[in-house]
Amino acid sequence: xxxxxxxxxxxxxxxxxxxxxxxxxxxxxxxxxxxxxxxxxxxxxxxxxxxxxxxxxxxxxxxxxxxxxxxxxxxxxxxxxxxxxxxxxxxxxxxxxxxxxxxxxxxxxxxxxxxxxxxxxxxxxxxxxxxxxxxxxxxxxxxxxxxxxxxxxxxxxxxxxxxxxxxxx
Amino acid sequence: xxxxxxxxxxxxxxxxxxxxxxxxxxxxxxxxxxxxxxxxxxxxxxxxxxxxxxxxxxxxxxxxxxxxxxxxxxxxxxxxxxxxxxxxxxxxxxxxxxxxxxxxxxxxxxxxxxxxxxxxxxxxxxxxxxxxxxxxxxxxxxxxxxxxxxxxxxxxxxxxxxxxxxxxxxxxxxxxxxxxxxxxxxxxxxxxxxxxxxxxxxxxxxxxxxxxxxxxxxxxxxxxxxxxxxxxxxxxxxxxxxxxxxxxxxxxxxxxxxxxxxxxxxxxxxxxxxxxxxxxxxxxxxxxxxxxxxxxxxxxxxxxxxxxxxxxxxxxxxxxxxxxxxxxxxxxxxxxxxxxxxxxxxxxxxxxxxxxxxxxxxxxxxxxxxxxxxxxxxxxxxxxxxxxxxxxxxxxxxxxxxxxxxxxxxxxxxxxxx
Numbered sequence: 001x002x003x004x005x006x007x008x009x010x011x012x013x014x015x016x017x018x019x020x021x022x023x024x025x026x027x028x029x030x031x032x033x034x035x036x037x038x039x040x041x042x043x044x045x046x047x048x049x050x051x052x053x054x055x056x057x058x059x060x061x062x063x064x065x066x067x068x069x070x071x072x073x074x075x076x077x078x079x080x081x082x083x084x085x086x087x088x089x090x091x092x093x094x095x096x097x098x099x100x101x102x103x104x105x106x107x108x109x110x111x112x113x114x115x116x117x118x119x120x121x122x123x124x125x126x127x128x129x130x131x132x133x134x135x136x137x138x139x140x141x142x143x144x145x146x147x148x149x150x151x152x153x154x155x156x157x158x159x160x161x162x163x164x165x166x167x168x169x
Numbered sequence: 170x171x172x173x174x175x176x177x178x179x180x181x182x183x184x185x186x187x188x189x190x191x192x193x194x195x196x197x198x199x200x201x202x203x204x205x206x207x208x209x210x211x212x213x214x215x216x217x218x219x220x221x222x223x224x225x226x227x228x229x230x231x232x233x234x235x236x237x238x239x240x241x242x243x244x245x246x247x248x249x250x251x252x253x254x255x256x257x258x259x260x261x262x263x264x265x266x267x268x269x270x271x272x273x274x275x276x277x278x279x280x281x282x283x284x285x286x287x288x289x290x291x292x293x294x295x296x297x298x299x300x301x302x303x304x305x306x307x308x309x310x311x312x313x314x315x316x317x318x319x320x321x322x323x324x325x326x327x328x329x330x331x332x333x334x335x336x337x338x339x340x341x342x343x344x345x346x347x348x349x350x351x352x353x354x355x356x357x358x359x360x361x362x363x364x365x366x367x368x369x370x371x372x373x374x375x376x377x378x379x380x381x382x383x384x385x386x387x388x389x390x391x392x393x394x395x396x397x398x399x400x401x402x403x404x405x406x407x408x409x410x411x412x413x414x415x416x417x418x419x420x421x422x423x424x425x426x427x428x429x430x431x432x433x434x435x436x437x438x439x440x441x442x443x444x445x446x447x448x449x450x451x452x453x454x455x456x457x458x459x460x461x462x463x464x465x466x467x468x469x470x471x472x473x474x475x476x477x478x479x480x481x482x483x484x485x486x487x488x489x490x491x492x493x494x495x496x497x498x499x500x501x502x503x504x505x506x507x508x509x510x511x512x513x514x515x516x517x518x519x520x521x522x523x524x525x526x527x528x529x530x531x532x533x534x535x536x537x538x539x540x541x542x543x544x545x546x547x548x549x550x551x552x553x554x555x556x557x558x559x560x561x562x563x564x565x566x567x568x569x570x571x572x573x574x575x576x577x578x579x580x581x582x583x584x585x586x587x
Contacts, residue, residue, distance in 0.1 A: 070196060091308070110307075121203070121204070128198050
């Protein structure tokens with residue numbers, strides 16, 4: 001299950017990265033980003049030494065490409081979505097490397113946890129951009145507000161989640 | 170925090186710094202998912218476990234090559250742990266069969282058993298405890314803990330069954346045993362004769378002597394008692410010879426173990442001195458407990474290079490009861506003759522079991538005329554050393570370690586003086 005989530009997230013980040021870079025007019029970057037994410041999708045086929053190197057380097061390169069695309073005038077939303085996908089794929093790759101024989105309940109719990117963090121991160125990023133536009137707030141203030149709100153929300157969920165998933169005899 | 174956390178935190182911070190430096194809000198927005206990853210472990214503390222740990226070694230004393238089953242039972246009486254990696258730390262030198270580790274979640278009250286088998290060569294192996302690494306599912310925070318749960322595994326030296334060994338120390342102990350005591354009394358060996366006195370058993374009358382002297386003469390028999398036996402194991406590295414698979418010292422240890430077993434089974438009081446790095450002394454005593462003590466000491470016996478113990482000059486003779494039997498197991502050097510003569514002069518009965526270093530080394534050397542000549546010279550030197558010792562009243566058993574010890578003792582037994 002985790003494997004397919006990881007691959008899906010890599011494809012997701014690859015698509016948004018290519019779209020971002022092509023729309024910014026960086027054709028070579030789009031091609032390179034696409035190839036890199038394609039390789040990342042197939043990371044399990046590579047030898048373990050190469051895979052260990054590929055996981056963090058793909059996240060770094062995706063981040064750099066996203067930032068470069070944004071600085072070149074590309075849509076920020078796509079950059080945030082690409083970054084979120086990259087983070088999800090990287091962390092899921094780490095988990096499956098560390099614990100390949102994890103049981104289904106553990107995998108589900110992991111997916112809930114990572115899903116919560118990625119959703120909050122993406123939501124906060126996108127909302128910060130939207131708030132800035134709609135409320136005409138200075139961006140640092142919008143960012144600070146979103147960060148605080150997100151952390152409080154995270155706290156709320158992390159306290160509620162164990163109660164919700166507890167199994168009664 | 171883990172390396173993964175530092176990695177994401179660095180990326181997030183780089184984006185924030187770049188956004189602030191370039192006054193670009195988009196870069197700051199991009200940093201938000203990274204910052205949430207970074208903040209999560211800071212917000213959520215790792216749960217605190219309360220471990221109960223128990224280790225079982227079955228058996229904890231074994232012979233070389235035999236398997237020992239190890240069970241480590243871990244119970245978590247604290248909070249539930251999402252991901253735990255438990256590894257039992259094992260000493261170097263043992264061969265592991267099975268998996269001494271556990272990876273998974275650990276709920277409150279859950280008990281897990283790490284079960285595996287170890288085999289090893291002679292030695293003392295200490296299992297110090299268990300390493301526990303606890304983390305969250307995202308791999309962003311991790312705590313390491315070491316749980317002490319120490320047990321020692323004794324891999325004992327091999328023991329050879331020995332036939333009767335004749336020793337005759339000047340002084341024996343009061344209990345009945347198998348060693349001739351030089352005193353008349355109840356026994357089976359003829360000791361002498363004396364004039365009959367009323368009360369002597371009639372079946373002990375010596376009729377032939379009586380007819381010659383025209384007196385009633387009665388036979389006397391030698392009492393057999395237990396004795397004090399001190400065994401000295403030479404652990405000086407200067408006399409050691411070693412190959413990839415074999416070691417002369419290991420043969421010496423095997424000989425010591427066999428002699429300990431034999432003399433304790435015969436009811437004697439046995440002590441052990443390992444002479445090498447320091448004076449490792451096991452006080453003389455009787456019985457099975459003493460056997461276990463000495464075997465444990467022999468299991469841990471190691472070669473030493475201490476300058477003080479390079480020669481037998483500082484042999485602590487006072488450790489052995491006066492006029493008792495001392496058995497030295499050593500390949501011997503020429504310089505060892507004088508201190509051993511001194512030991513003999515003090516009144517101790519000395520028996521030397523000497524593993525033959527020349528016979529041990531011979532198969533490892535090239536077979537040519539120089540090697541033959543060298544062997545002859547070395548053999549002459551060794552024979553001269555042994556002859557000097559024999560002339561001093563020391564019993565010497567020259568043992569070719571390719572053969573069994575009992576055979577060497579039996580062959581030497583015929584030539585041993587009383």
